Amino acid sequence: xxxxxxxxRTLALSLPGTEERRWFTHMCVFIHDRFLTRxxxxxxxxxxxxxxxxxxxxxxxxxxxxxxxxxxxxxxPFVLVRLQALTKTSxxxxxxxxxxxxxxxxxxxxxxxxxxxxxxxxxxxxKPATRRPAAANTKKKKT
Numbered sequence: 001x002x003x004x005x006x007x008x009r010t011l012a013l014s015l016p017g018t019e020e021r022r023w024f025t026h027m028c029v030f031i032h033d034r035f036l037t038r039x040x041x042x043x044x045x046x047x048x049x050x051x052x053x054x055x056x057x058x059x060x061x062x063x064x065x066x067x068x069x070x071x072x073x074x075x076x077p078f079v080l081v082r083l084q085a086l087t088k089t090s091x092x093x094x095x096x097x098x099x100x101x102x103x104x105x106x107x108x109x110x111x112x113x114x115x116x117x118x119x120x121x122x123x124x125x126x127k128p129a130t131r132r133p134a135a136a137n138t139k140k141k142k143t
Contacts (some may be wrong), residue, residue: 002084003091005039008046012037015099034102037095045080046091053077060143067130089104 003011012029013020019030028038036107038047050056056079059067066085073080082092 002042003088004087005044005083007088008037008083008086008091011088012046012095013072015092015095017099031099032102034098034105035107036098036102040080040117041082043136046083046084046086047073048079048081050079051101
């Protein structure tokens with residue numbers, strides 16, 4: 001039985017430690033402060049991030065009826081999973097597997113201070129000299 005977008009979102013949020021928040025203007029599901037999935041607005045699919053581009057290519061070749069990418073994700077390690085080809089059990093297994101991978105990763109560094117680059121201070125710009133109009137000759141000539 002095909003999943004609906006609501007079913008997929010509810011299933012993703014049912015995993016322990018997940019939260020929903022905006023990422024690139026879309027509502028996404030995060031776990032361990034890392035992206036887990038997002039229900040695609042335009043396609044009947046969920047978006048998953050995979051470990052590498054090579055992994056994505058293997059998935060696309062092995063299961064073309066299940067996995068696909070759009071031009072938008074062509075250069076990124078993401079894959080779209082067709083909801084019509086998923087069951088609740090298969091989606092849950094995919095999400096739990098990805099959640100385990102994310103749990104093993106070190107926590108993301110948020111707000112890490114970048115090393116300050118010392119730059120030479122520019123001298124303040126000098127104001128251009130203003131020219132005064134030539135004073136009119138106030139002395140009258142004797143005639």
